Amino acid sequence: MSAKPYGILAEFDSPAAILAAAEKVRDAGYSRWDVFTPFPIHGMDKVMGLKNSLVGWVALAGGAFMFLNIVGLIWFANAFDYPLIVGGKPMFSVPMTFVPAYIMMIMGGAGGALIGMLAFNELPRFHHPLFNSERFALVSRDKFSLLIGSTDPKFSETETRKLLESIGGAHIEIIED
C-alpha cells in the first residue's frame, strides 16, 4: 500500500446528478478527474471539455493506407510484375482498381477505428486501481461514479472529500493505488 492514494471516488444515482456534479467539480477548479458511467451521458463531453476524438482520423489514416496500398498492389501485380492483357484494355488504369481498393479501404478504416479506440483508451488493461473498490462494480449496473485523481494539483484528502460530500456524492471512498 503506497503512501499516496489513487484518488477519491464518489457515487451518484442518476445521469442528471452526475452531470451536475461534474459541472461543480470542474467549476471548483479540478483538472484531473473522470466520471464512470454504465453508458455515455449526453452532454458529458461538453462538461469535461473533451475535444473531438481523434479516432476518426486514425480510421481515415487506416482507410487511406489500405486504399493506396491496394491501388499499388494491383499496379504491381497486373501491370508490372506479371503484365496481363484482359480484353485489350490498358495494363493499368485507375478505374479498374477502384472496387477492390474501396472495399479494402473499408477494412482499413474499420481496423483503424477499433485500434484507435483501444490505443487512446489504453486498453486492453487488465488491472485498474478502481477494480479494488467493491462499489465500483455497480457502475456497470445503475450507479454513476466520479473520481478525483490524487495527481490533481488541487487534490487534498480532506478538502476534496468535503467537496464531493457537498455536491451530493454517496459512498465516498479513497482508492488505493
Added chain:
Amino acid sequence: MAESSVILEELKKLAPPAELRRAPVIENNRGLGALTDQLSKFAEGKIPRWWWILFIPSAFCATVIFPAALIYQVSVGVGVWGNNQPVAWGLDIVSFIWWVGVAHAGTLISALLFLTRQHWRTTIGRAAEAMTVFSVMMAGLYPAIHVGRAWFDWFMFPIPNSNGNWPQFRSPLMWDVFAVNTYLVVSMLFFFMGMIPDFAVMRDRATTRPRKFILSLVAMGWTGSARHWHHYEKAYVVLCGLCTLLVFTVSSIVGLDFCTSQLAGWHATIFPLYFVIGAVFCGFGMMLVLLIPLRKWCGLENVITMSHMDKVAKLTLVSGLIIAYIYAMEFFIAWYSGDPYERWVFGHRLFGHTYWVMGWILIVVNVCVTQLLWFKKIRANLTALFIIGILINCGMWTERFVIVVGSLYQDFLPANWGKYIPTIWDIALYIGSLGAFFMMYLLFVKFLPFIAISEVKGATPQGNPHLPAGGAKGAKP
C-alpha cells in the same frame, strides 16, 4: 418545484397526440438496475430445455452432416454435386447468395439505423449483428469449395509465390473475394467492439472465478470512463458508417458477378441494386424468424416489444415492395429490349418447363404474401409474422435459384441446353450450413450478451440526463 411543474404542464400541451407519440424503447421499465438484471439473466442462468432441444439437432447437422458433405465433396470433386455444363453454378452459389443476403439486414439494422438515430434498434441490434457474422461465415465457405480444388484457395489472395501468379483484378469474382472477406472481418470487429461494455457488465456481475477471469479478459479492462466512452462513441459511429457502405457494396459486387456476363437473364444493369434489396428483404425475414421465438423464450417480451416487431415487419414490407418493383422491371425490360434471348429466358421463368414452378413461388411468396404486412392485424400477430418470415426466406432462396439455374439451363444454343437436379450432397451441404448457423447462434444467445445492455440503458428515459426520469429537476423545453 412549483416552477418545474408549470414547465412540465406546458411540455405536456406541446406533446403530440397519443397516436403520434413514439412507442417506448422498452416496456414495463423498472429502472436501470432491474433492466440490467433482466438483460443479463439469460446468459447467467441455467440452460433451459428448449435450448437443448434446438441445439442438439443443429449441432448434429453442424458437426456430422456438414463435415461429411465437405469432406466427400473435397475428396471426390465437384462432380458429386448436380453441377455440370451448362449449369455450372448450382445450389452452392444459390446458397452463397442466400447467406450473404441474410447477413445484410443485420448490418442494416445495427449500422444504418444507428446513423439515423433510431433508438428502437438498440434492443435488436446485437441479435442482428450476430446474424450477420454467422451468416457471412457460412456464405464465405461456399465459393471456397465451389472452386473445386479447395487446397488451391490461396490462389485467390494476392500472395507472392514462386509460380509468379497473381489474381486478375479486373474480374468481379476477384472483387467478391475482397468483399466477402472484408464483410466478415468488419462485421466481426463491429460485433466485438459493441460487446466490450457488455462484457464489463457481465464481468462485474460474475460470481464464479473462472467466469470472472474469462469475462475480464474479453472486457479488456473496460471501466466506463467518460473519456473511454468519448473515443468509443466516435469509433462506433465510424464503424457504423463503414458498415453501412458494406451493406450497399457487398451484394452489389455479388450482383456484378452476374451482370458483367453476357448471359440473357443476368446481363442487366439493375442487378447490383436487385441483389442489395433482395438481401435486405431476405434478412428481415430471417430476423422475424429468429426474434419471434427468442423474445418469448428468453423472457424479453418487454424489451423486444410488439412495436419492434411491427417496425421490422414494416421494413420487410418496404424492401418487399422494392423487390416487387424490380421483378416487374426485369420482365418489362426483357420485353422492351426486343432481345429474343432475353424474352425467351423471362418467358420460360413463368411458362417454361422444369423450373416454372419456382418462378411462380417467387411471385406468390415474395410479391403477394408480403402484401399481407400492410395490415396492422397481421403485423400484430406473431404466428403470422413467423410464418411470413419463413416463407420469405424460402421465397428468396427460390429467387436465387431462378436467377442462377433459370438463366443457365437454356443459353443461346439449343444444343447446349441441359438440366440441373441437385444431388443429396448439394442438399446435405445446405442443411449442414443451416445447422452450423443455428448452432453458433444458439451458443451466442446463451453465452454472450444477446441484448446490447449498455445501449438499451442509454436509450431509456432513466438514462437521459435531461428528462425527469433521469434525475433532471424540471425538464428544459
